[in-house]
Amino acid sequence: MATVSVGNARPRRAQGRVVAITGACTYLGTELIKRLEEDRRYAKVLVLDVKAPAILAAGTTKARFFPIDLTQPTIDGDIATLLQREQVDTVVHGAFLSHPTHATEWAHEFEDVGTMHVMNACAAAGPARVVMVSTTMAYGAHPENPNFLDERAELRGHQDSRFINDKVRAEKQAARFAREHPHVQVATLRFAPILGPTINNLHTRFFSRVTAPVMAGHDPLMQFVHEQDAAWALKRAVDSDAVGPFNIVGKGVLPYTTVLALMGRVPVPLPFLLARSIAKALWATQIVSTAPSLLDYLLYVCVADGSRATRDLGFTARFSIKRTILDFVGASPEDGATDVASSFA
Amino acid sequence: MPPDDTDPIADDLGAPDASHAPDGDWPSMADDVYLGGDAELASGDSYDPYPAAGDTDEGAEQRELERRVDEGRTPVYPLDDRRRLPLPGLWRRWRAFAMRGRADMVDDFGRDPIATARWEWVLDFLYSKWFRTEVRGLEHVPAHGRAILIANHAGSLPYDSAMLLHAIRRDHPSRRDVRPLVEDAVFHLPWLGPLMNRIGGVRACPENAVRLLEKDELIAVFPEGVKGMSKLWRDRYRLQRFGRGGFVKLALKTGAPIIPVAVIGAEEALPLLGRVTWFAKSVGLPYVPVTPTFPWLGPAGLLPLPSKWKIAFGPPIDLAGEYGAAAAEDRLLVGRLAEQIRGQVQAMVDDLRR
Structure with missing residues (x-):
């Protein structure tokens, strides 16, 4: 049984729930709005973002847009007022960048300080449940990582990646909020890199290029989650009572070079030191927006264990990593790929 | 699994599925959702695991999902959005070449x-x-x-x-x-x-x-x-x-x-x-x-x-x-x-x- 009973009281309504979503324009935010629109247990959806997501124009009945810019200094008061006035019982905080940016100062204001504002607003308005979106990249790619990191593993981030470390700091704020407000259910979903035909993020942009750098002699295992699985997991987290961090991962792992081969990309082997210098130069000249520190994820394994989400959240990925990759590139399974079964026949 | 009348949140889309447990062997494709073919793309179908408004049956959500999984249907996307590279023939040949000597499934710890x-x-x-x-x-x-x-x-x-x-x-x-x-x-x-x-x-x-x-x-x-x-x-x-x-x-x-x-x-x-x-x-x-x-x-x-x-x-x-x-x-x-x-x-x- 997936639903867990939590010790604290649940003042949340069973019917007619009201959900507020920050970062509604992201893939996950938009998909969550779609799913909440279709679920009759939810009465109202507050869409908080700087611009209205396209789905609102398509005609929604429950969703209402409120322009909120998380980087504004007193926005926490505005959000708190809104949460109280609309009697929001669930806050979904998904306003995070899916790709590094050169505007690192702004990114810090948006992710780290923005999370502070959301948490302050939650502390003032007291919703019953807070769901936050995070990433398994926050564990960091380190040579001493075990093959599967579970939720108890430390979030070590990366020593000089602001993109990753802002997310680690946001998670720490959520954890502190959960400690200080034990009556509020706080769940954090750490998504493995999300791939899919429609989502646009760091990984889909990286893998959309014809060539991809390979750290010569290194071939870590990689893990992805399909965009539909990810959206389903987020919906389950909003429905559920489970608290704490959850790794949301797909089925199976593959070595990085096999991922590239399955996608039909051309690997460019580079020694790590050379690759880092090139990446730094490209980053400094703003030719690419992929931060050099992310090369560590091509050196060392950063794979998470999703069994806690299966146990407590009732989420099990429905797509294997192979299907996820093939769905991403739009190929059918017979399309030139080898198969274990046929090779041993 | 009987629906829990007291708590509608408790109705469960799927019991934790044994197929997910790392069971030592190669991940099985049999339980994977599989897109049947492009023929189904025409139906204009979208991922809709939730019942339509007015449907009061608590188990409908799960049944709908099971039906879709049984039928082997996945979400359907416009083909334009897919990230194929130019020159599909060359791309396919390169992919077959690159996949030589490696399996498209490894076990949990990376044995190929x-x-x-x-x-x-x-x-x-x-x-x-x-x-x-x-x-x-x-x-x-x-x-x-x-x-x-x-x-x-x-x-x-x-x-x-x-x-x-x-x-x-x-x-x-x-x-x-x-x-x-x-x-x-x-x-x-x-x-x-x-x-x-x-x-x-x-x-x-x-x-x-x-x-x-x-x-x-x-x-x-x-x-x-x-x-x-x-x-x-x-x-x-x-x-x-x-x-x-x-x-x-x-x-x-x-x-x-x-x-x-x-x-x-x-x-x-x-x-x-x-x-x-x-x-x-x-x-x-x-x-x-x-x-x-x-x-x-x-x-x-x-x-x-x-x-x-x-x-x-x-x-x-x-x-x-x-x-x-x-x-x-x-x-x-x-x-x-x-x-x-x-x-x-x-x-x-x-x-x-x-």
């Missing part, structure tokens, strides 16, 4: 069955022709269930773990796979580390070992670690300290029997005359080995000399049955047991040399 099969003949040549390996006591290795092989370690490259792995895969009636735990210094070596990983090696750390044993795998531990591999020629056959007894704790916690293994021959295959450390740190190696052939002959010097190898397996030792799982916290006992097993492996090595 096609790469394994591809390297099989190399291992087999080394094992039977080059090293002319003699094996004794294979009957002590269980055909199934968890167990820990504890072996001595020598030779500057991990040829001994490859031979141990191949001995059981080739000569044991169960043909079961050994998962050797590989120390970091080797696991992160360029090319060698990933190769070890593809043919079954796993990075040595307690989390990985516990996970493997809980899946009832057979793991091989070399408690001497890098200290064992970097033994000089004059110290050959003299076992080094057995780590910090982590393997004893592992055996006590997981209830896996310990099977002592003695391997001789690795010492002579790459006799280590000296270790150069001042240069090695800058290239990320623990040391640069100096053997009669390396570095004088370049990379070819890392090929092993044709020494005669012998591998002996001892009777299993059931530590957990004797001391109980709680004994893992008793540092003194763990240290004593580790030393006792080291003595046993040392005695087996001495016995093989006679």
Whole structure:
């Protein structure tokens, strides 16, 4: 049984729930709005973002847009007022960048300080449940990582990646909020890199290029989650009572070079030191927006264990990593790929 | 599963699914959602696991999802959004070319069955022709269930773990796979580390070992670690300290029997005359080995000399049955047991040399 009973009281309504979503324009935010629109247990959806997501124009009945810019200094008061006035019982905080940016100062204001504002607003308005979106990249790619990191593993981030470390700091704020407000259910979903035909993020942009750098002699295992699985997991987290961090991962792992081969990309082997210098130069000249520190994820394994989400959240990925990759590139399974079964026949 | 009337949140889309549990074998495609074909794209269907408004049936959500999974349907997207590259014919051919020699499914720890099969003949040549390996006591290795092989370690490259792995895969009636735990210094070596990983090696750390044993795998531990591999020629056959007894704790916690293994021959295959450390740190190696052939002959010097190898397996030792799982916290006992097993492996090595 997936639903867990939590010790604290649940003042949340069973019917007619009201959900507020920050970062509604992201893939996950938009998909969550779609799913909440279709679920009759939810009465109202507050869409908080700087611009209205396209789905609102398509005609929604429950969703209402409120322009909120998380980087504004007193926005926490505005959000708190809104949460109280609309009697929001669930806050979904998904306003995070899916790709590094050169505007690192702004990114810090948006992710780290923005999370502070959301948490302050939650502390003032007291919703019953807070769901936050995070990433398994926050564990960091380190040579001493075990093959599967579970939720108890430390979030070590990366020593000089602001993109990753802002997310680690946001998670720490959520954890502190959960400690200080034990009556509020706080769940954090750490998504493995999300791939899919429609989502646009760091990984889909990286893998959309014809060539991809390979750290010569290194071939870590990689893990992805399909965009539909990810959206389903987020919906389950909003429905559920489970608290704490959850790794949301797909089925199976593959070595990085096999991922590239399955996608039909051309690997460019580079020694790590050379690759880092090139990446730094490209980053400094703003030719690419992929931060050099992310090369560590091509050196060392950063794979998470999703069994806690299966146990407590009732989420099990429905797509294997192979299907996820093939769905991403739009190929059918017979399309030139080898198969274990046929090779041993 | 009956719907829970008191709590509508409790209606569950799917009970935690056994297919997700890491069950030791290759991930199965059978339970994967599969897009039936482009014919279905025309239906304009979208992912809709939730019932339409007005539907008051609590179980409808789950039934709808099950129906979609049964029918093998996935979300449908406009084809324009897909990330194919230009020149689809060339792309497809390149992909088929790139996938040669590698499988599109690996197990949880990264063993690739096609790469394994591809390297099989190399291992087999080394094992039977080059090293002319003699094996004794294979009957002590269980055909199934968890167990820990504890072996001595020598030779500057991990040829001994490859031979141990191949001995059981080739000569044991169960043909079961050994998962050797590989120390970091080797696991992160360029090319060698990933190769070890593809043919079954796993990075040595307690989390990985516990996970493997809980899946009832057979793991091989070399408690001497890098200290064992970097033994000089004059110290050959003299076992080094057995780590910090982590393997004893592992055996006590997981209830896996310990099977002592003695391997001789690795010492002579790459006799280590000296270790150069001042240069090695800058290239990320623990040391640069100096053997009669390396570095004088370049990379070819890392090929092993044709020494005669012998591998002996001892009777299993059931530590957990004797001391109980709680004994893992008793540092003194763990240290004593580790030393006792080291003595046993040392005695087996001495016995093989006679």
